[in-house]
Amino acid sequence: MIETDTSPHGRSVKLWLVRHGQTSFGEEDYDRLSRLGMEQSRVPGTHCARTGLRFDAVYSGEMKRQRDTAGLVLERQSVQPPPAPTIRSEFNEYDFKSIIRALLPGLAAELGLADNAFAAIRADRKAFQKLFNTLYSRWVAGTDDSADIESYRQYISRIEKGLRPVAENSRPGQNIAIFTSGGVISAVLQLALDLPDSIATELGWRIRNTSVSLFTARPGPAAGAGSPLRCRLMSFNSTAHLDLTGNPDLATYR
Numbered sequence: 001m002i003e004t005d006t007s008p009h010g011r012s013v014k015l016w017l018v019r020h021g022q023t024s025f026g027e028e029d030y031d032r033l034s035r036l037g038m039e040q041s042r043v044p045g046t047h048c049a050r051t052g053l054r055f056d057a058v059y060s061g062e063m064k065r066q067r068d069t070a071g072l073v074l075e076r077q078s079v080q081p082p083p084a085p086t087i088r089s090e091f092n093e094y095d096f097k098s099i100i101r102a103l104l105p106g107l108a109a110e111l112g113l114a115d116n117a118f119a120a121i122r123a124d125r126k127a128f129q130k131l132f133n134t135l136y137s138r139w140v141a142g143t144d145d146s147a148d149i150e151s152y153r154q155y156i157s158r159i160e161k162g163l164r165p166v167a168e169n170s171r172p173g174q175n176i177a178i179f180t181s182g183g184v185i186s187a188v189l190q191l192a193l194d195l196p197d198s199i200a201t202e203l204g205w206r207i208r209n210t211s212v213s214l215f216t217a218r219p220g221p222a223a224g225a226g227s228p229l230r231c232r233l234m235s236f237n238s239t240a241h242l243d244l245t246g247n248p249d250l251a252t253y254r
Contacts, residue, residue: 090162
């Protein structure tokens with residue numbers, strides 16, 4: 001459970017959630033940053049060095065795109081050496097391939113899609129995104145819950161489970177970076193603001209590559225695993241670091 005924190009955040013830690021750079025859509029290794037994604041990922045580090053922001057601790061999910069984004073950001077930090085990232089599986093993105101495998105057959109039967117239709121859709125970025133949006137919405141709603149995949153409620157719970165030790169093991173006022181993915185960031189937003197699933201999902205599609213969302217967090221008054229984590233949104237989906245480059249090509253969603 002996460003409680004919305006409406007109190008002054010002097011006792012809280014600052015959680016800087018950074019979405020990974022653009023990935024290699026349509027390629028065999030989707031988890032690899034594209035050339036543009038690598039360029040995007042260097043910009044936040046340069047911006048942090050210019051503004052004097054130093055991370056006291058760094059976390060990342062296990063995915064290559066998350067870890068590589070962290071590495072490219074940290075190599076531009078003005079303080080050497082930067083903190084080595086702590087890898088936590090709780091900050092992994094949902095497994096979109098498993099969602100597709102589990103839910104596509106049912107949707108294809110409903111829509112009357114041919115068996116080979118998905119191959120053509122997969123090659124078209126817009127068509128794929130439209131189809132996946134439908135599958136994702138069904139996954140979030142629990143329309144086709146399957147024992148073969150992590151449910152949306154389980155996904156939310158494991159993200160909260162990952163946030164708790166980060167807050168508990170940090171000192172008030174510290175800046176903590178978490179390199180992750182858009183779904184994780186929208187889930188934290190949902191937990192902080194107690195948003196309905198549909199609103200959190202819609203906002204999640206708006207999260208840009210290498211955008212930064214700032215939250216404050218602190219454990220609740222009671223110690224132990226059942227203690228609520230108090231979380232407050234400070235800013236969402238900021239891409240000021242990209243805007244200041246003057247290069248509009250750096251602004252991407254996928």
